[in-house]
Amino acid sequence: MCGRSGVEMADFELEGYFGEVGITHRDLPWLPGADFWPGYDVLVARPNTHGELKAERARWGLVPPWWSSIDGPGGDRKAWSTHIARVETAATTATWRDAWAGRPGAGRCLVIATHWYEWTGPKGAKEAVRFCVPGHRAFAVAGLWSDFGGQLTAAMVTCAAAEDIAWAHDRMPLILHPSVWSAWLAGQDGQVGLGPPPVGVVDGRVVGR
Numbered sequence: 001m002c003g004r005s006g007v008e009m010a011d012f013e014l015e016g017y018f019g020e021v022g023i024t025h026r027d028l029p030w031l032p033g034a035d036f037w038p039g040y041d042v043l044v045a046r047p048n049t050h051g052e053l054k055a056e057r058a059r060w061g062l063v064p065p066w067w068s069s070i071d072g073p074g075g076d077r078k079a080w081s082t083h084i085a086r087v088e089t090a091a092t093t094a095t096w097r098d099a100w101a102g103r104p105g106a107g108r109c110l111v112i113a114t115h116w117y118e119w120t121g122p123k124g125a126k127e128a129v130r131f132c133v134p135g136h137r138a139f140a141v142a143g144l145w146s147d148f149g150g151q152l153t154a155a156m157v158t159c160a161a162a163e164d165i166a167w168a169h170d171r172m173p174l175i176l177h178p179s180v181w182s183a184w185l186a187g188q189d190g191q192v193g194l195g196p197p198p199v200g201v202v203d204g205r206v207v208g209r
Helices: 011-017 094-101 178-185
Strands: 005-007 033-036 041-047 053-060 084-086 106-113 115-120 127-132 139-148 151-160 171-173 203-208
Touching (some): 005 041, 005 106, 005 115, 041 151, 094 106, 094 139, 106 151, 106 178, 139 178
Parallel strands (some): 084 151
Antiparallel strands (some): 005 033, 041 053, 041 106, 106 139, 139 151, 151 171
16 A cells, blocks of 8 residues: 655745745755656655755665665565555564664655555456645655665655545555654654544545556
8 A cells, every 4th residue: 555656746846835844955856756656766854954854865665774785685676565664563663663763874754745546446447546635735744764875765654544535445644744743753752643634634536547
């Protein structure tokens, strides 16, 4: 689940949208894309040395430090299975716990998105459902990052689905309200609602097969 998302906003639009928290200009030009899959670049935001958020590209699929290759524990291309972390177990699971705790070389981030997809229906006739947050062109998902040999890698954190979209899938990205971004990044979990949003926040619509 949550294996396809995207950011359909140019860098200047993102600067304006997240300007209240000081996202700085990217080192490399950001080209908006409709869809990203595990192994592609996603856009994440982390605090810089001045405490302001900076948007950066990251490979979607967090690589833990004990892997011998970015493609898997033995170079066997298993990194894609690490693109999502369950909020219920991330703090204690070996793959995620360093990033959850903010240990050297790993930490928390925001994954920026404008939408994500799930598929529902019987095998052979599944339909794509596109999810977004009405009234907000972009939103931030709780994320975890790890630096692997100078390559920034990241994962989305997921939670149980909100009641009104559970018909499509029982899980969803953990969307964070701007008021708790700083608390999430600082590891202040008691101030962050680590669960689904209220009914009506997310909209899901079938867009085709």
